[in-house]
Amino acid sequence: GSEENSDHRWGGVCGFPPDGQADDGHEVTVVDNFFTGRKRNVEHWIGHENFELINHDVVEPLYIEVDQIYHLASPASPPNYMYNPIKTLKTNTIGTLNMLGLAKRVGARLLLASTSEVYGDPEVHPQNEEYWGHVNPIGPRACYDEGKRVAETMCYAYMKQEGVEVRVARIFNTFGSRMHMNDGRVVSNFILQALQGEPLTGNPEEHTILEFARLIKSLAQDDPQRRRPDIRKANMMLGWEPVEGLNKTIQYFSRELEHQA
């Protein structure tokens, strides 16, 4: 909805910043503590008159003036969110409360980047918005899964009780330019290995997919067996269809690898 009004101020708490928005005349503020984010991802915006970068941890209160908040701040891949589970929990609970308190004070709309992991190890395929999920509250992934679940609860509580406009997106595995090449998830691993002429193991260590599948089963307690979104609603209401983004990602990775060589 921001396209209608060219002097909107965006408060993006971002991993993948909303590229292009600062050029459209929006004032964009990116808030990040650079736990997993890299300044390089936004360096082409630094110095732009409509762009501001705040080095800040969302676990601490934040007082800025904005119209829209994109609350994306959270470690996102399993190795990152399991690195410091307590910090993951604080970011998704206190951090979300702070962003909702900010939204309430300034009357901003807030988008929460939630995750398919709220479905846990789903017993229904594919998953749609009505499915309640199947999550182990005290398992190794719970810091992220339960953190995001309660972040959703918080959003709807501020909506019902305080009239804050909220949107919640349950994002499944995403890929594209500027994604982490080493986030340890399957898409980046496969592309990287293919580009480097290594066997596709889905894992930095050397296993065949079959071995790896066996390894996952034995090691990764509670690792979801499979997850697949029900995308019919997005298609019906937004006309959205999955597009071939893999090629873009592969091109980005190969540029990055050249750059490193």
Next chain:
Amino acid sequence: GSEENSDHRWGGVCGFPPDGQADDGHEVTVVDNFFTGRKRNVEHWIGHENFELINHDVVEPLYIEVDQIYHLASPASPPNYMYNPIKTLKTNTIGTLNMLGLAKRVGARLLLASTSEVYGDPEVHPQNEEYWGHVNPIGPRACYDEGKRVAETMCYAYMKQEGVEVRVARIFNTFGSRMHMNDGRVVSNFILQALQGEPLTGNPEEHTILEFARLIKSLAQDDPQRRRPDIRKANMMLGWEPVEGLNKTIQYFSRELEHQA
């Protein structure tokens, strides 16, 4: 385990304070903001040399010196926790983080009073500790259910990451002396109505059980259909058996009603 050491200091954040402990030579500190708790429940301890009462909200940090923490602070009955869902969420998230931070700093053991509501509307009967639950993360009860689920996650995260000794008890519907007569749940409603010679409706409004059951079904979106604990483990490991506590509760209620008359 406190019985072995007579100069233990207890930090009880309490609804039903651990009666008798102050008499056993333990120093007992009760922390409560009196949201649903009543000073009357502890007034017989006020003035006792081993007893201290702190009027404090666990959403704010708390710096005291204790050996054991009973983290019971939370609105507990549906009308109470739905009265202010945001406060329920803050108490169970920020409040739990504060109690765990306290436990970590002073090296105290922490017991979390969790709930059978972490099982939501269970699809397995009876429920044991291995069941992951069936909770709607954005339903009307989510402020409590998801708040308690993530509170459990936090406890185990502080245990694994910081070595805090934690215990989590998933309490099913409890009754006894000094319980709220008007908490709106089925046990207190039935006793109260029976004592007052009213029809047993399970509800302050006048409905038969059948009507009420229909009403629940139509009104209470997501109201769990039934919940029943699997108590074999408690019996096997602790020799615990449910005892006839209903009579005590009925006696307490009838004394209270006489007192009010």
